[in-house]
Amino acid sequence: MLESLSVPKRRVAAQFVLPGGSSRKVAVFLAEAVPGREGGERLSDLLNGSGPRFIPAHDAETDAMTFVHRENLALARVAAEHEPNVVDPFNLPTEHEVELRLVDGQALHGIIAYVLPEAHSRLTDYLNSAPPFFPLLEEGGQHVVLVNKHHVAYVETLRR
Incomplete structure (x- = not known):
């Protein structure tokens, strides 16, 4: 039963x-x-x-x-494969290649992708509105890192 x-x-x-x-x-x-x-x-x-x-x-x-x-x-x-990017199929996501540094010094590189209204589509808008753990697609696209934003020291955009 x-x-x-x-x-x-x-x-x-x-x-x-x-x-x-x-x-x-x-x-x-x-x-x-x-x-x-x-x-x-x-x-x-x-x-x-x-x-x-x-x-x-x-x-x-x-x-x-x-x-x-x-x-x-x-x-x-x-x-x-276990963390598919669920975005609006009718809008292209905004993507930023970034270096992310945690407060303890760990560094990560990858892509942050999101869909927000055009008036609020800056990376800072996303980071401030994102849930506590936000996805970072690591270089190579094999893994997604769910980053706890309470442990982030800074996010730096890289030139593509």
């Missing part, structure tokens, strides 16, 4: 990086379906949601369940 009440989940490999740079390879458990959107739950949904502050994850190295306080994560890295 209780099994019929459980929500089907899928395991998704991710890397959680803490302030200071220590990292853990984990598997997170995401819902197969979410209301109002195709494709199931994304890690960004879990990190930016209003749900529990502690995220359950299976640690790949220790084979133990661990519970990570999401607000203290500096970033989470996941394969791009």
